[in-house]
Amino acid sequence: MKILVPVKRAIDYNVKVKVKADESNVDLANVKMSINPFCEIAVEEAIRLKESGIASEIVVVSIGTLACVEQIRTALALGADRGIHIQTDADLDSLQIAKLLQTVVVKESPDLVILGKQAIDSDNNQTGQMLAALTNMGQGTFASKVAVADGQVAVTREIDGGLQTVSLTLPAIVTTDLRLNEPRYASLPNIMKAKRKPVETIDAESLGVNLTSNVKLLKVSAPAQRSGGVKVADVAELVAKLKTEAKVIS
């Protein structure tokens, strides 16, 4: 079984993002970039499926500038077999990303595509579902458990009221939630070995996908800051304030 894992280069989750003074966007100059955490969970899940003998090949794909190759190499060091870099300097929305990924799905015919449920920069939570629609595949989003057997994948999903398990006919799309697994760290020998694994570069313009988005970013501003209030001395004062000052309890 072949697994395709799209990964996104995104701001490192430990970095506190700052908005540019002219409010045109956030300031990403000289900021540490990493594999988006949810994508890292997707890579880990694919590797576990390979280690358990279910998957035979893991192909990792990333879309963006030349710098994305760094994240592909990271995934290769973790255990993916080969990489595809779709190169573009354009700022793409989820729909364009999904269309580019669709071309990779058509070419590679994976049995399973595992993606992060969302990127921690744009927070869109769209790409996996859009790719599923474009390729007419079933989807198991926000997965906390993935079990492959007999041409089906059972996906346990984290939903608002608890957990829901759905069964999908392969090929299918899975998007990962935080609790699916805990990603491993790459060992130094594996980082060295990853440098020799193949990475194919494809020009995004060559794939016949319209890369223009109809959504324009007008402004990015800092969120309104909430200022701290007062410290109260004891429970009696707290209850009194909530009743008479804040008037949120009676």
Added chain:
Amino acid sequence: MSILIYAEHDNTELKAETAKLIHAASQIGGDIDVLVAGHDCAAVAQAAASISGVTRVLVADSSCYEYQLAENISALVVEIADGYSHILAAATTTGKNFMPRVAALKDVAQISDIIAIESADTFVRPIYAGNAIATVQSSDTVKVMTVRASAFDAASLGSAAPIETLTQLHDAGLSSFVNAELTVSERPELTAASVIISGGRGMQNGENFALLNGIADKLGAAIGASRAAVDAGFVPNDMQVGQTGKIVAPQLYIAVGISGAIQHLAGMKDSKVIVAINKDEEAPIFQIADYGLVGDLFDILPELEAAL
């Protein structure tokens, strides 16, 4: 303009998100149709029809919609989408699941998790876990959007709108429901509660969360938790409030033994009044709390319960 709203429900009850979406849609203007897709969901349709501002309620009642599988729901929505300028669903795990499929099938972008409407084509949404706020403008012919319901007030009740039955059946055959493990609780749901009391790592273990029960009972509150408490295995993930859990904005939020990690604050900082109870007076939660009480929660919680 004409707006289609996907009703949030569990086949028996219309969820509070829907009235908030109707209020949000009224800021765009135009007719507002509400789609109820489910099975044996007539009561939900009645409830949706009674909300002020609704033009029509469309009901698709079939076993193929019972579990609101994304593949089937998106096909239904796409089939009836013609003529609508906007399609809205709540940014719940249901809406987030099927709406991007609708957008892709309509070949338009989706605008996720909007928190304000500036005009019919311009919307405001948080990015970077709420550390930045983006204003975006869409020139797509139909705007497909998920809405953070907690950012909008609810529409009030009005006179009954007409209910129309849809007969379109879509069973894509790509997925099937296996089972669900839903948390059964007498308490209000986190996203609908007007009061929430949440515990963090300071609760020390799952049993101690029982200390929150009495207070929650007296206040009619939902009980939440921080990611630290969930990751430590104290309570299940569906109780998690935060960027990676539920985003809430109740009238009163009481954070107990929660230090105030950014990811937790992203989920509750829009609450009207925030109370923090923590033994560490340097905890970041106090920087955003309206009322802070420094002390041992094991002393304070019983005292608070008695005082209410």
